[in-house]
Amino acid sequence: MPKVKTPRQQLLDNLPGMPALLNHPEIRVLRETHPTLFVNDLVRRELETVRKTILDIPEEGLASLQADEAFIINRSLDLIRRSVAPSVGRAINAAGVILHTALGRAPLAPAARQAVDLALQGYSTLAINRDTGRRGDRHLHTDRLLSHLTGAEAGMIVNNNAAATMLILNTLAAGREVIVSRGQLVEIGGAFRIPDVMARSGCKLVEVGTTNRTHLRDYENAITENTALLLRVHTSNYHITGFTSEVPVEEMVELGRRKSIPVMDDIGSGALLDLKTYGLPEEPLVQDSVKAGIDVGCFSGDKMLGGPQCGIIVGKRAIVELIKRNPLTRALRCDKMTYAAAEATLKLFLEPEKLPQTHPVFRMITDTQASVRQRALNLKKRVSKLVGDRLNLSVVSGETEMGSGSLPGRNLPSYVLQVISPEASSDELSNRLRRGDPPVFSRIEGGVVILDMRTVFPGEEKILAACLAAAVG
Numbered sequence: 001m002p003k004v005k006t007p008r009q010q011l012l013d014n015l016p017g018m019p020a021l022l023n024h025p026e027i028r029v030l031r032e033t034h035p036t037l038f039v040n041d042l043v044r045r046e047l048e049t050v051r052k053t054i055l056d057i058p059e060e061g062l063a064s065l066q067a068d069e070a071f072i073i074n075r076s077l078d079l080i081r082r083s084v085a086p087s088v089g090r091a092i093n094a095a096g097v098i099l100h101t102a103l104g105r106a107p108l109a110p111a112a113r114q115a116v117d118l119a120l121q122g123y124s125t126l127a128i129n130r131d132t133g134r135r136g137d138r139h140l141h142t143d144r145l146l147s148h149l150t151g152a153e154a155g156m157i158v159n160n161n162a163a164a165t166m167l168i169l170n171t172l173a174a175g176r177e178v179i180v181s182r183g184q185l186v187e188i189g190g191a192f193r194i195p196d197v198m199a200r201s202g203c204k205l206v207e208v209g210t211t212n213r214t215h216l217r218d219y220e221n222a223i224t225e226n227t228a229l230l231l232r233v234h235t236s237n238y239h240i241t242g243f244t245s246e247v248p249v250e251e252m253v254e255l256g257r258r259k260s261i262p263v264m265d266d267i268g269s270g271a272l273l274d275l276k277t278y279g280l281p282e283e284p285l286v287q288d289s290v291k292a293g294i295d296v297g298c299f300s301g302d303k304m305l306g307g308p309q310c311g312i313i314v315g316k317r318a319i320v321e322l323i324k325r326n327p328l329t330r331a332l333r334c335d336k337m338t339y340a341a342a343e344a345t346l347k348l349f350l351e352p353e354k355l356p357q358t359h360p361v362f363r364m365i366t367d368t369q370a371s372v373r374q375r376a377l378n379l380k381k382r383v384s385k386l387v388g389d390r391l392n393l394s395v396v397s398g399e400t401e402m403g404s405g406s407l408p409g410r411n412l413p414s415y416v417l418q419v420i421s422p423e424a425s426s427d428e429l430s431n432r433l434r435r436g437d438p439p440v441f442s443r444i445e446g447g448v449v450i451l452d453m454r455t456v457f458p459g460e461e462k463i464l465a466a467c468l469a470a471a472v473g
Ligand SMILES: *Cc1c(COP(=O)(O)O)cnc(C)c1O
Pocket: 160, 161, 162, 163, 165, 186, 188, 192, 233, 234, 235, 236, 237, 266, 267, 268, 269, 299, 300, 301, 302, 310, 311, 404, 405
């Protein structure tokens, strides 16, 4: 008598073979139009994943498990299409966070994109001295610009601000003590926590003061012959309010001078312009820290500066030279694309009055409410034309976040398009938008999908309308 098959065995026996999958008409088209071995491999992996699920799933899950040929074909098609499209590609940011770390932080200025393109057309002058023809110093590309813009003696860029912080700490204080206020032991996210950074840089953290109040005498009392550095950290992503006191950097500098201990400032976002000019709350200015007399400071290149991912170090020339000679600097240096983009971005700050035209982050910040609203209405009209009454659309006021820990809790007024689908839930709609081409990132507020027009580029309305239409089918 034939043995009765278990449901698990039944499912395994019913799995299609590779030839059947590869000969499916839609998969065959993709195998012809894209590298065949790559596509074959993706189909094989998808089949293996389903086989493994059948083997691993608990008994009670078997009845509802999808594992037929149509299912595997659909999953394969999805995987192939995603894998042949660029993985790092364009996205539309309708989420209303200007410096959205997951969407690449600051969008680059056109001038920076052109500079990158130029530097990549062939070889480049990355690290060559054009007077002697010998090996030059790549750090000099940004040195003079950073001096001019911040007032510091010297400047250089490295991989990011986390790298800049570690390099300064490691160069000036490895094996020794660094004094920090308890109110400034920040976590920036993505594993950047001051105590951990300190440990990995080989320094001993000496915490002083309390969470809400630290006084100059706290620093002074903590100084020993093993103290290498006084560190201030900008509490970028939170505010301590109420009964608080922080020591102004000027006073830390005065103490440092008296005791011959250098003072470092992790400035965080690193504004080069007074944001009050634009009706925004203050962010600490790099120039103010330099003027206060810090020995060395660092900030991000892709936050308020709006450049490529990099960390900027400014300070006394002797210290910058020491950092350049640290072997870790070699491991954390930038490549030619970053230098080209950073140089071009910094040059935009030489003509600050033009920034609202030349610099996307400043354009978004300074865009008027009337213009944002107009673009929201324009989008609404376009979408209505495409989908009729399949979506309920309304333009309402909303708020844009600066993001990346800049200006915490201080949002910009904006206008958003509210999108309600009678057929799909808000989660489903935002999910479809995210999976579209190009992907659109929206926000759900009060259970409703909203598209914030302040972070949508002017001119993106047309493609955004098409993406919405595609999302409702
Ligand atoms: C953002 C930030 C960092 C980390 O900068 P990255 O450029 O993301 O590496 C470090 N310190 C402060 C105070 C920051 O705000």
